[in-house]
Amino acid sequence: MDKSTLKVKAGLAQMLKGGVIMDVTNPEQAKIAEDAGAVSVMALERIPADIRAAGGVARMTDPEIILAIMDAVSIPVMAKARIGHFGEAQILEAIGIDYIDESEVLTPADEKYHINKWLFKVPFVCGAVNLGEALRRIGEGAAMIRTKGEAGTGDVVEAVRHMRNIRDDISRIAGLPPEELMTVAKEMGAPYDLVEYVHREKRLPVVNFSAGGISTPADAAMIMQLGADGVFVGSGIFKSENPSKMASAIVEATTHYQNPDVLARVSRGLGSAMAGIAVSGMPVEQKISGRGW
């Protein structure tokens, strides 16, 4: 019997496909998410919009909060560790978390290196803004990727940009003659064997969800049509007027992303979505999608 193989780690992400992973800060919210049809919850002390507003150093959530959320639901529970902070990741593994998000939403602990994810039994999901970054993370052992978008803004524009980046990079590499792959790997800063994989299979070797700014059923449907395997909704649910209704509607939209009739039905009468902050015009130092190396 072999535990914690890449197949088993990446396999859980495959089971989450076509689903919605929701940020929650307490057991009550976790129940609302599960009842609305979330496939997993991300256990957090504060949702990204509040992390943004609070400023200061954002760290791993208190294990007490995470454990209470794990007790409250039967779906898998994820939690965030800071970029490069293997100490936080070890603690999350010790409490039996199902997935670790090495996340740019928290304040990075290392400005040069990410966590060596091969050393862990628990699978990791990591953010990426383009194919090179995604393949570097997979090279380090990530079993799932999420495009970063711009967390806590409610503005989908960066999520779209990053999903298109990855899609365009994949189709470009798929069409190249083999002799060009090494140079592409060098330029992208990506492991050669993974560039070769993308060339051959025309897709990423692991599941890719979209994150950072999705806050309506229409956002979810659009990003799914752009090729996402599923979506993370952070602040979009519990910063909306009616979280339970919004959560159910985004779940249905993620399933029926190609069916405008269903999308029209679920979009009606949801109350207001999160207010949000437009990313356009946001000073570079306030953007968090640039964190990650």
Add this chain to the structure above:
Amino acid sequence: MQGSVKVGILALQGDFKEHADTLKKCGAIPVEIRLPDQLKGVDGLIIPGGESTAIFKLIRKYGFERKLLEFNKSGRPIFGTCAGMILLASKIKNEGMGLGLIDIEVERNAYGRQIESFEHDIELCLDHKKEDRLFRSIFIRAPRIIRFGNSVKVMAEFDGQAVLAGNEKVMVCSFHPELTGDIRIHKKFIEMIKKLKMDKREN
């Protein structure tokens, strides 16, 4: 394609694309099913792996329950993997009823959290005799069959417990044959579909 069967895959959530790829390798035509009306015109159905609570919620919302019972009653087989097995079971431990299309009681997440998920080579017994080759089976937060009735035939075991089983019209397994590239179990399901189709024609 003449003679090939159309197999629906419940595509509400989960790894339905992996099942579609496996079916194509078997020469069958996969059809994604998201609303009950789409069940018309397919010869059998796969309920994939995914999160059973999320899938069950959508099944209820769209009124799939009654349609699936009719579908199966009319001689069209259903194959459930992992979450799909939980949904087809007659009883789910501590949670109540499943669709009841196969007389088994299952326990969700019976092997523990993700950290306990595993791969293992198991023996298959698809046609009343042991297969020569082992099957690499992948168990992810897997359910376990804790009781089964007389109508149920066991086709594989792990740790002394049934992990692949079926009756005349339903197949279930705890693990994920769609993640392995090994098409033997899907082929068995397609045989089941073809046989029931033939029986229907003869009657």
